[in-house]
Amino acid sequence: MKAVAELTIGNPKLPKWSSIHSHISGLGLDDNGKAKPIASGLVGQVEAREACGVIVELIKEGKLGGKGILFAGPSGTGKTALAVAIAKELGEDTPFVSINASEIISAENKTEIMTQAFRRAIGIRMKEVRKIISGVVSELKYIKKSSPFLPQPVLGGARLALETKSDKREFTVGPEVASQLQSFGIRKGDLIMIDAETGEVRRLGRVKERSSFAFDIDTERQVEMPDGKVQTSREIVRTFTLHDIDLSIAAQRAAFTIFGFLSQERGIDDEIRRQTDEMVKKTTQENKAQLVPGILFIDDAHMLDIEAYSYLTKAMESEYAPIIILATNRGITTIRGTDEKAPHGMPRDLLDRLLIILTKPYSQDEIMNIIKIRSDELDIPLTEGALNFLTKIGLERSLRYALQLLDPAKIFSMRRNSIKVEESDVENASKLFSDIKESTTFLEKYKELMIK
Ligand SMILES: Nc1ncnc2c1ncn2[C@@H]1O[C@H](COP(=O)(O)OP(=O)(O)OP(=O)(O)O)[C@@H](O)[C@H]1O
Ligand SMILES: [Mg+2]
Numbered sequence: 072m073k074a075v076a077e078l079t080i081g082n083p084k085l086p087k088w089s090s091i092h093s094h095i096s097g098l099g100l101d102d103n104g105k106a107k108p109i110a111s112g113l114v115g116q117v118e119a120r121e122a123c124g125v126i127v128e129l130i131k132e133g134k135l136g137g138k139g140i141l142f143a144g145p146s147g148t149g150k151t152a153l154a155v156a157i158a159k160e161l162g163e164d165t166p167f168v169s170i171n172a173s174e175i176i177s178a179e180n181k182t183e184i185m186t187q188a189f190r191r192a193i194g195i196r197m198k199e200v201r202k203i204i205s206g207v208v209s210e211l212k213y214i215k216k217s218s219p220f221l222p223q224p225v226l227g228g229a230r231l232a233l234e235t236k237s238d239k240r241e242f243t244v245g246p247e248v249a250s251q252l253q254s255f256g257i258r259k260g261d262l263i264m265i266d267a268e269t270g271e272v273r274r275l276g277r278v279k280e281r282s283s284f285a286f287d288i289d290t291e292r293q294v295e296m297p298d299g300k301v302q303t304s305r306e307i308v309r310t311f312t313l314h315d316i317d318l319s320i321a322a323q324r325a326a327f328t329i330f331g332f333l334s335q336e337r338g339i340d341d342e343i344r345r346q347t348d349e350m351v352k353k354t355t356q357e358n359k360a361q362l363v364p365g366i367l368f369i370d371d372a373h374m375l376d377i378e379a380y381s382y383l384t385k386a387m388e389s390e391y392a393p394i395i396i397l398a399t400n401r402g403i404t405t406i407r408g409t410d411e412k413a414p415h416g417m418p419r420d421l422l423d424r425l426l427i428i429l430t431k432p433y434s435q436d437e438i439m440n441i442i443k444i445r446s447d448e449l450d451i452p453l454t455e456g457a458l459n460f461l462t463k464i465g466l467e468r469s470l471r472y473a474l475q476l477l478d479p480a481k482i483f484s485m486r487r488n489s490i491k492v493e494e495s496d497v498e499n500a501s502k503l504f505s506d507i508k509e510s511t512t513f514l515e516k517y518k519e520l521m522i523k
Contacts, residue, residue, distance in 0.1 A: 091474070092151065092152050092155045093448060094112040094444050094445060094447075094448040095111065095112040095113060095152055095155045095156050095159065096111045096112050096156075096159055097110075097111035097112075097113075097156055097159045097160050098111060098113065098120050098123050098124055098127070098153075098156045098157070098159075098160050099111035099112070099113045099120065099156075100120065100121065100124045104121060104124045104125065104128070105121065106120040106121050106124075109440055109444075111156065111159075112156075112444055112448075113149075113152070113156060114433075114437050114440040114441050114444065115433055115434070115437040115440075116148070116149050116153070116430055116431070116433075116437075118428075118429075119142070119144075119149070119153060119428050119429065119430050119431075120153065120156070122428045123153055123156065123157050123160075123428070124160075126140060126157065126394070127157055127160045127161060130161060130165065130364070130365075130366070130394060131161075131165075133362075133363075133364065137364075137387050137388060137389075137392035137394075138387075138394055138395070138424075138426065139387060139394070139395040139396070139397065139421070139424050139425040139426070140394065140395070140396045140397070140425060140426050140427075140428060141372070141396075141397045141398070141399065141415070141422075141425040141426070141427045141428070142154070142396065142397070142398040142399070142428050142430060143398075143399055143400075143415060143427055143428070143429055143430070144400065144429055144430030144431060144432075145400055145430075145432055146400045146469065146471065147469050147470040147471040148400075148430035148431060148432055148433070148470075149430050150370075150398040150399075150400070150430050151370055151398060153428075153430070154169065154368045154370070154396060154398065157366065157396070158366070158368075161365075161366070164194070164196070164310050164363070165194065165363060165365045165366070166191060166192050166193065166194045166310075166312050166363065166365030166366070166393070167192070167365055167366045167368065168188050168191045168192040168365065168366070168367050168368065168393075169368045169370065170184075170188050170367070170368070170369055170370070171369075171370045171371055171374075172369055172370065172371045172372050172373070172374035172375045172379075173371065173374055175188075175369070175375060175379055176374055176375065176376060176379070176407075181378060181379055181382070182382060185379065185382050185383070185386070186344075186386075187314060187339075188367055189367060189386055189392070189393060190312060190313040190314040190317060190344070190391075191312050191313075191314040191367075192312070192364075192365040192366060192367040192393035193312060193313045193362070193363070193364055193365060193391050193392070193393050194310045194311065194312050194313075194362075194363035194364075194365050195310065195311055195312075195313070195316075195351055195354070195355070195360045195361065195362055195363060196308060196309070196310045196360060196361045196362075196363050197308070197309055197310075197311070197354070197359065197360045197361075198306050198307070198308050198359070198360075199306070199307055199308075199309055200304045200305070200306050200307075201266060201267070201268065201304060201305060201306075201307055202266075202267035202268060202302070202303075202304050203264055203265065203266055203267055203302075203303060203304065203305050204233065204240075204242070204264070204265045204267055204301055204302050205233070205235075205262075205263065205264040205265070205275075205297065205301065205303065206233030206234050206235045206238070206239075206240070206262070206263070206297065206301040207233065207234050207235070207260065207261065207262050207263075207278045207296060207297070208231065208232070208233060208257060208258065208259050208260065208261050208262075208263060209232045209233065209234045209239070209259060210230070210231065210232035210241070210259070211229060211230075211231055211232075211252065211257065211258065211259060212229060212230045212231075213226060213228075213229045213249060213253065214226075214227045214228045214229060214230065214243075214249070215227060225246075226246050226249050226250055226253065227246055227249075228243060228244055228245050228246050228248075228249050229243070229244050229248070229249035229252055230242070230243050230244075231243075231244055231252070233263070233301045234296075234301070235296065235297045235298055235299055235300070235301055236296050236297065236298045237298060237299065237300075238299070238300050238301045239301070240301040240302060244265075244270075245270070247270050248265060248270045248272060251270075251271075251272040252272060255272060255274050257272070257274060260277055260278055261274055261276075261277055261278075262274070262275045262276050262277065262278050262294050262297065263275060267302075275292075275294060276292035276293060276294035277292065277293055277294065278293075278294055278295070278296050279293050279294070279295060279296070310363060312365075313344075313347055313348075313351065313391065316347045316350070316351070317339045317343050317344055317347050318339065320343050320346055320347060321338035321339045321343050322338070324338065324343070348390070348391065351391070362391070364391075364392065364393050364394060365393045365394070366393055366394050366395075366396055367393045367394070367395050367396070368396045368397075368398070369383075369395065369396070369397050369398070370398050371398065371399065371400075372397035372398060372399050372415070372417070373399045373400075373401040373404060373407075373415055373416040373417065374407065375407065375417075376406075376407035376408035377406055377407065377408035377409050377418065378408060380406070380417060380418050380421050381418075383395065383421060384418070384420055384421045384424065387424060397417075397425070399415045399416070399417075401415050401416055402414070402415070403415075404416040406418055433465075433470060435462060435466055438462050438465040438466055438470055438473070439458065439459075439462040439465075441465075441470065441474070442458060442461050442462060442465060442473060442474065442477075443458065445474050445477060446458075446477055446492075449477055449478065449481075451477050451478070451480070451481045451492055452490060452491045452492065453491065453492050454491050454492065454493045454494065456493060456494035457480070457491075457492045457493050457494050457496065457497050459494075460494045460497045460498070461473045461476065461477075461497055464476065464497070464501065468506045468508065469506060469507070472506040472507075475504070476497055476500045476501055476504065477492075479500035479503065479504060480492045480496040480497045480499070480500040481496070482500075483495075483496035483499045483500060484496045
């Protein structure tokens with residue numbers, strides 16, 4: 072258990088999504104799981120969004136570990152966007168790992184990268200008791216000390232008194248804590264909390280009795296004078312991933328060997344993973360921790376090869392498995408590493424384990440609304456003419472291409488000293504940048520010329 076206690080706060084972070092999905096904040100469903108036509112940055116794709124809502128519910132109930140989902144639909148129909156929306160709905164406490172199949176295929180050690188992705192996608196939630204100091208500031212005096220390097224005195228610490236209804240304690244804190252108090256602008260009457268182990272300071276609000284001064288702004292969060300002891304312990308919940316624990320065990324082990332200088336990532340081996348699994352099993356059985364299966368999202372999954380697919384199928388059945396979400400825009404295609412053709416280029420035994428969600432092409436109205444949302448997000452105002460023209464491009468060429476023209480079109484409008492993008496700006500941008508159809512035809516034509 073020691074390994075875990077020594078980890079720094081390991082809340083699995085949401086992956087950094089490329090900015091093309093920055094307008095998406097969730098699935099945009101109502102309380103009954105019905106998709107609102109336009110909400111949380113999403114437009115249309117109603118059935119798929121509602122299906123995603125069911126998945127989110129199942130995940131929250133812990134009922135979907137080891138299952139697989141496949142998003143299948145043409146390019147630009149929002150498969151990646153829906154994965155982003157699911158991640159946003161689940162929040163930071165549920166691990167969400169996103170990887171592109173090409174990263175797996177190009178890796179030196181495919182099994183290792185997949186194992187790691189799997190283990191990053193499984194969380195374990197633990198309750199931990201931490202010592203804290205909390206109360207209302209009744210005195211605060213900074214201590215200055217002279218510095219051998221600087222002409223003026225520097226912050227050397229602070230003397231601090233904290234009060235509750237029934238307790239009062241005085242402390243002398245070091246410069247790290249003092250500088251946090253200073254930078255948060257902590258003053259008498261503020262309710263604060265200090266983590267006794269890390270020294271982290273948090274301002275929780277301003278106590279009511281002391282806020283009655285005329286100059287106090289009333290937007291501040293007002294809190295009651297707390298009860299209880301100033302120095303206490305509090306239970307906090309933290310989530311780590313299996314990979315976090317692997318890393319911490321590896322780091323501990325490395326510290327005891329002459330190979331301590333080797334990178335931590337390399338230090339993880341099967342033995343360490345076995346140790347982690349055992350520990351997790353024990354703590355969950357003793358009800359000290361709870362398993363949180365997260366999501367492993369593999370985009371452009373048709374690019375995986377037969378070796379990766381067998382790993383995936385097998386791993387899905389292992390004791391600790393996250394929910395696998397795959398996305399593909401391919402119909403029938405060859406399974407990489409074989410001569411066999413199959414739906415989505417995936418082996419049958421994997422396909423049989425997947426729930427499939429289809430994403431359909433958008434209507435003209437939906438395309439227009441998506442373009443509107445993106446132009447708002449990018450702060451690129453469009454005239455009605457420009458919006459109509461972009462919608463036409465989205466419909467006839469591709470949505471992705473229409474969205475990509477927004478930034479270049481803005482450059483043209485700026486050259487005209489206009490804050491609004493007009494039809495002509497879009498036209499200029501589309502003349503300079505071609506879509507994939509155009510570039511392919513161009514090269515095909517060129518090939519013919521070369522042969523002649
Ligand atoms: N329903 C939607 N509402 C709002 N924005 C959307 C919606 N669907 C797609 N988008 C946006 O349109 C662009 C293209 O969508 P996305 O990348 O998700 O398509 P995809 O299905 O993953 O395509 P590909 O198969 O090429 O990977 C993105 O910027 C995405 O955020
Ligand atoms: Mg995609």
